[in-house]
């Protein structure tokens with residue numbers, strides 16, 4: 001019996017990076033996985049690869065800032081697979097500039113995609129997760145939801161908000177059978193790093209390398225699984241030692 005047999009997971013940002021690795025891992029361990037993203041071709045390709053490997057997956061277009069889109073994505077998940085047990089709020093974008101030059105448009109966009117999305121997702125999925133009886137939410141924050149870096153004000157504010165949104169929802173749902181936890185990656189080798197100097201990131205990381213998406217996916221899967229059945233409102237740092245200093 002695989003860890004996620006009979007369970008349904010929805011993973012936002014599942015077309016790339018950490019979300020893709022999470023979708024592939026959960027499907028390999030028996031989950032029916034809905035990959036939700038705005039990159040339609042890449043998301044559909046992830047679903048096709050999972051099916052090719054013998055798993056069960058579907059792609060749904062979802063802009064995580066769109067409340068109606070969330071309603072539709074949850075409804076189509078339930079229609080297709082009969083319920084929803086696991087929600088991974090992973091989609092996110094960053095900003096890179098100092099506060100002085102960050103525009104209100106950048107602030108609003110980053111907060112919408114990275115923070116408000118998590119509120120909308122839990123709100124849309126809450127009833128189905130409660131009905132599951134073993135519901136679990138994993139919200140992907142960042143080490144930058146715990147410590148600052150001097151730049152990227154919207155990203156830090158949004159990721160910090162995700163950390164406490166996780167804890168307060170965990171308490172609100174503690175007796176409803178839904179666990180809610182957050183993960184806090186360090187520098188992970190995914191497209192979100194863009195043209196950031198990778199040697200600089202590696203130099204700042206005590207373990208002397210970037211993390212791999214699979215190293216975050218494994219912790220997300222653990223938290224989503226019954227193995228973490230007594231964990232809720234908790235934050236899990238996976239950062240090669242960055243925040244230990």
Ligand SMILES: NC(=O)c1ccc[n+]([C@@H]2O[C@H](COP(=O)([O-])OP(=O)(O)OC[C@H]3O[C@@H](n4cnc5c(N)ncnc54)[C@H](O)[C@@H]3O)[C@@H](O)[C@H]2O)c1
Pocket residue numbers: 012013014015016017018019036037038039062063064065090091092093094113140141142143184185186187188189190191192193
């Ligand atoms: N890579 C890192 O170093 C790192 C570190 C800490 C936290 N994180 C977080 O991990 C999460 C995943 O990022 P990643 O590193 O895999 O990057 P990524 O760019 O590979 O993946 C992000 C995914 O989110 C999707 N997305 C963006 N806007 C969206 C929207 N409006 N609606 C739906 N989907 C949208 C993108 O299309 C993409 O598929 C993000 O929340 C990110 O902030 C990443």
